[in-house]
Amino acid sequence: MDCSPAHLQGLFGTNASSAAAQYICGRFDAVSSKFIDTGYAVDNTYLLFSTYLVFSMQIGFAMLCAGSVRAKNTMNIMLTNVLDAATGGCFYYLFGFALAFGTPSNGFIGKHFFGLSQFPSASFDYGFFLFQWAFAIAAAGITSGSIAERTQFSAYLIYSSLLTGLVYPIASHWFWSVDGWASPGRADGLLFGSGVIDFAGSGVVHMVGGVAGLWGALIEGPRIGRFDHSGRAVALRGHSGTLVVLGTLLLWFGWYGFNPGSFVNILKTYGESGSFYGQWSAIARTAVTTTLAGSTAALTTLFGKRLFVGHWNVTDVCNGLLGGFAAITAGCSVVDPWAAVICGFFAAWVLIGLNMLAEKVQYDDPLEAAQLHGGCGAWGLIFTGLFAKKEYVNQVYGGDENRPFGVLLGGGFGLLGAQVVQILVVTAWVSVTMGTMFFVLHKLNLLRISHEEEMEGMDVTSHGGVAYVYEDRVHNKGGEMEL
Template identity: 80%
Template sequence: MASSPLSCSASDLYPLLGDGANATAAAEFICGRFEAISNKFVDTGYAVDNTYLLFSAYLVFAMQLGFAMLCAGSVRAKNTMNIMLTNVLDAAAGGLFYYTFGFALAFGSPSNGFIGQHFFGLSKFPSPSFDYGYFLYQWAFAIAVAGITSGSIAERTQFVAYLIYSSFLTGLVYPIVSHWFWSADGWASPARAENLLFGSGVIDFAGSGVVHLVGAIAGLWGSLIEGPRIGRFDHAGRAVALRGHSGTLVVLGTFLLWFGWYGFNPGSFINIMKSYESGSYYGQWSAIGRTAVTTTLAGCTAALTTLFGKRLLVGHWNVTDVCNGLLGGFAAITGGCSVVDPWAAVLCGFVSAWVLIGCNKLAEKLRYDDPLEATQLHGGCGAWGIIFTALFAKEAYVNEVYPGQPGRPYGLFMGGGARLLAAHIVQILAIVAWVSVSMGTLFFILHKLKLLRISAEEEMAGMDLTSHGGLAYVYTDHEDELKKQLGVV
């Protein structure tokens, strides 16, 4: 993280200090002071970089509150407590399982290309490779994946199923994917010392694939196996809107996620105190600022494109659609945020808005029900972000962010050839295959054991009343009457 200490040799100073009796002592004294000052600078560098990483981890963790508010506003009032509790437990259960297994499987180096082998339970921590702040940052990413999936299966999933899938996803499924693409040992990592996939590795800087596509595919299988909510489609197969109960919470959650994304994307540099050219005003701090700008522009463009696109398609302005469009832009730019120019981020956001609109139309045609559009948003826009990076990654930025490999491929449309695009297509296929097998099998087993979906009676009454002891918004007479009808004590 920080630079190595500067060296000082007393023997080099002797000729400069003359032949006096005190020359040796003076040279040793000067070098001792020099080395002490140098070590202080190194210590300061570590402190600055770790503080930056911890602050970024706090921002990413704040996204969990954003997910909670977004989910709460997007479901009906009778399921508010349920979805809020699942978001709390994503963080709590995810913390223990990522501590016990997940971090080791993801970053336990040295290891093979497919799975990590060290640091279980944070043994031998801190190490020259990782400090505690890095664990906290990666844990915040892991629970974000579980939050994506919870939105896809909201309003109809048994509480025990939430606990099982969240623990499995954060403790095993997601860590293995992050090892493939983010660990220095991963088979498709751009940080490998040799044998890079297609000469480049996969450039998925903050996780359009590793985070967003993984959460989306997991949610896709859960929602497919469960089937749509009661009343989501009529007898003729036409979609019926089951609107969330609070646009206010949706907007609040969106802004909290926007705020957290500045830890998600710029924070993925891990350190800030790194110069690209010694003594220059331009360095990693500049790249971090550019990443924040590309993130902002992609989200803003996607929001406006969705606003006017939906106005043309349905004839009115819809705040929920705009919020989802904004988040879709963020999901798309996440993979390439550090290696593209701001103008390319605008294009990324524009296309992502139409990808989301198209995925939602397709979902309706296929009678697929996702209460938060999580699969369409994180899956469709995440996949577009993976392709976008392979098309628009700029050579200079790629070499800055991933140094040490001269001639590394970059974006196809920027003159870098098709090797990066080939690597990114492999990434999409690998994620879809692994998550489909692992999470699809888990959801299928839960379904066969009758642990996945709640009963029709519970779904009609709402999970707050049947599973959590009462409604989030208390209307005493109404609640008492429902309890009598259902025989709930």
């Protein structure tokens, strides 16, 4: 809204002072600028707060992973979780962010902001980089769970660097950058008139990490003792159910930054100003759909596994909960709460079914990461193509009011077709890149540890000691051992 001294003079009469009109306009412009500054501050504060929530998921991943492996490999898996953040920080800073969001660029890969050059800009501030880095390291953490307890530490450093610096950023460019060939925010040429709706990353984060972990675990093979000589599965249970539950609840807490935070800003109206309904309401709805999907999946898993194994299993319930979260992540912002319940229910059965299949084919994933993140992530993309609501799609993504939405709500097959394309493309891209890398490491004998190391435990053989010291022994003056 512009303020013109000439306009004010016309309103006040010809005798109005030109200096007074200029002063009033100057004050008006100053107040207007303060409101703009406040808007930027509110949005960036919201984004940074969401980033801190997402980063807290790294603590959750560390606790979940530690509890899910045997005690003799605890230090190893904890170190990999710390280095996910550290390695990812360096490589996403140098290459990853530029490849993902370096606009203007082509539809395949970004080409600006390497090493955060020309930062901040009108397009991005530092908070956005930090938020996206937190997502990148989450993808790497998923993969580390699939190949836990049997992978050489040097191989871990190689795959983590490649995933966060190249593979994940390019995939995120395709679906999240405004220039990406399948982005729903493109100014023209939307895929099937819709683009892919993967709001917080069921495909970009969870499928990328899950498919990478799938190839790593397949190429390495199962852990020693996971299957007996007749091919039957033998449970190699993690050493701490307490850490599993703690990690799961921390991940639940962090998911409120992961999904609602993906709006990036909060101070946005839908329609006329002064309404009680705006982006802040959509953010709250997204938190609700996230909660309902995870909760439904947890309860479905609880009773579903009871039917199969005859007892209540807390680890299975935790994984079911996370499977529901991974599934709703794609469509959390564009579906109603009742649809989120459906999402969580089927996500639980997807996870149960894939775990049964994994045992049949003697596939070993200590954290069920490929099944949980890859399988439930794929279901989440399909779910979005079925249940995305027209009103919410238009509010969140804008553009053509007649753009496709959920098939079951009368929106045609355009969105569902785009979602299927994403599943196929992500699977192919990660398979070619990460699958090839794991295969090369395997051929060079750089992937799996030796039989002796695996039996002894990686904490002793690779990391200088064990995670838990149950007693301290010292030598007395007579040379005898005492506690």
